[in-house]
Amino acid sequence: MSHPLLARCRRGAAVLGTLLLPWLAAAQTTPTIQRLNPTNWWVGMKHHDVQLLVYGPQAGTLSYTVDYPGVKLVKANPVENPNYIFLDLSISPTAKPGQVKLVGKKGDQTVTRNWELRARDNAPKGQGVTQADLIYLAMPDRFANGDPANDKFADMADPNADRANPFYRHGGDLQGAAQHLDYFKELGVTAVWFTPVIENDQPLTDEGGAMRSAYHGYGFTDHYNVDRRLGGNAAYKAFVEKAHAQGLKVVQDAVYNHVGINHWTVKDLPMKSWLHQWPTYTNTSYKQQPITDPHAAAIDKKVMLDGWFVPFLPDLNQQNPYVANFLIQHALWSVEMFGVDAWRIDTYMYNDQPFMNRCNAALLTEYPKIHIFGESAVTSVVDQAYYVRNKVAFPFKSNQPGGLDFVLEGGMLAGLKEVGGKDATGWDNGPQRVYQALAQDALYEDPTKLVTFLDNHDHNRFLSEMGEDVAKYKIGLTWLLTTRGIPSMYYGTEILMKNFKNPSDAEVRRDFPGGFPGDQDNKFTAAGRSAAENDAFNFVKTLAQYRRTHPALHSGQLMQYLPENGLYAYFRYDNAGTVMVATNTTDKPATLPTARFAERMSGFSKARNVLTGETLSDLKTLQLPAKTAVVLELQK
DSSP: OOTTOSOOOTTHHHHGGGGSOGGGGOOOOOOOOOEEESSEEETTOSOOEEEEEEESTTGGGSEEEEOBTTEEEEEEEEOSSTTEEEEEEEEOTTOOSEEEEEEEEETTEEEEEEEEEEOOOOSOOOOOOOTTOOEEEEOHHHHOOSOGGGSOOTTSSOOOOOTTSTTSOOOOOHHHHHTTHHHHHHHTOOEEEESOOEEOOOOOEEETTEEEOOTTOOSOSEEEEEOGGGTHHHHHHHHHHHHHHTTOEEEEEEOOSBOOTTOHHHHTOSSGGGBOOOSSOOBOOOOOHHHHOTTOOHHHHHHHHHSBSSTTSOBBOTTSHHHHHHHHHHHHHHHHHHOOOEEEETTGGGSOHHHHHHHHHHHHHHOTTOEEEEOOOOSSHHHHHHTSSBSSOOSSOOOOOEEBOHHHHHHHHHHHHTTTSGGGGSTTSTHHHHHHHHTTGGGBSOGGGSEEOSOOTTSOOHHHHTTTOHHHHHHHHHHHHHSSSEEEEETTGGGTOOOOSSSOGGGGSOOOTTSSTTOSOOTTSGGGSOHHHHHHHHHHHHHHHHHHHOHHHHTSEEEEEEEETTEEEEEEEOSSOEEEEEEEOSSSOEEEEOGGGHHHHTTOOEEEETTTOOEEOOOSEEEEOTTEEEEEEEEO
16 A cells, blocks of 8 residues: 555545544443453463553453463553453463463452463464565455355445446455465466455445445454455465465465554553644645655654644554554564465554564574565665665664565666657666666665566556556566565466556456456466467566576676667576566667676676577677567576
């Protein structure tokens, strides 16, 4: 979810009025425990101090004890709302799996509730993603429907499902995605990233005059439940296990900045400071510049960070220690419960950054190989570097390993649009835009951990950005799959799905053809694709499969040469191999002399064209067709 992607709701100023503290006028009731978060924990975790959120009518008025070997109640923390209490538990390394009995007493009233300690299993968790991977981003609701019985539920805030309505849920689910793991494998995908799967029991919201559902997943209403319209917790765990069995990794999409207006903690706030509250509704500015600007006013920083993303996504106050613990524990719980491998963080730059460092550190301590990459939709390398490990003397130092590379995406799109035109050879145009973005990699501690992309669920589809010019499309995908970073591809790009976000982002989130009962075309199969679609699919497949099996592209260094006359060459290389990528961005065939590439080409006498299989025996000059990128495996 990027900045102004969702139209602001007209009822914004009134929203805060719905967040009054309902306990102020609550009648006396018999204490009851309705929720425990986290719902369980595990023995043997490095994170062995757990803050247990206890919720229920008057649950915070009870005096609690815990009687279980190896589990100690360190402190009980009542808060403003008597329906909540936060219990600090310490779990000893000697503790055994079992049911921890929680006992709350008030006078002659006694309330008991079991909280489970589980044994950790040996399933892979937090494997991480690297340059060796190709991530495939999909929206579960729009990808494939494996179980029509869970399309809608009458008892949910949004009981609608209608594929004819672009703004409603369409019924895609995790079971449907699991049925197409072979498709990912064939394409060369190694990791699957879904937009959030956590419950979004949100009502329809008025966005730009149209009532829209939360099918995108970015408005959580219960952190510890996967949305049952996607199949629930069991379906998610089953998907991860099946993906791992096929050699595929899974990326979970996390949201810390906000929750949905229907989140159960928002309906009954633990305390006023659970959210960022303002005298009147205040939206974020969506402007990241005040965060790194040494001359910025404090109010501009505050509005950026503490303003709400949109009125129906309440902004969490991560400086509140109870909020911070709630979010950090959920992150750890998710990786341990489901076995996901990497962690993508939505709206990263809107979060309190010291909190983000705490959360990142907790994940990396528990799962040292996990990769964490956040969404900071910025336009400069300086701003992008601020939110990852960097070499800049910022007052605050981020510990985030990676991030989504919006700057390189912007450079590639702008440069590709100029391919074949008079600007392709301009001083700062065409491939120069890509060169210049990569030339600033010195600001990052490790630019190879950035996740690269050409489009996503918030942007116009890549093919449409290219004016449906397949030559430009192929150049862009060649760059994506051969340059530094961890490539990510949006679902359907490989079969030429197109559209602009006009009149809404629903246009770039259309259903994958063949994923739903009754679809006339099945693009999951070669027989269901047109000749042009098969050509695009096979193009991606060839490059993706080659990347997967050639270390120079996923662990080798990058050396690029200044573009000249619209011709751009770079190399990926290690001790075992060298791959050259040469691009002609002009509208005429070109001859590329290679003498100035001697630093990388010396000792090689021939090359294999990865895309065509052709062998080139003369490397003194390369003949490049118009608007073409060639990938050459250099050979001695």
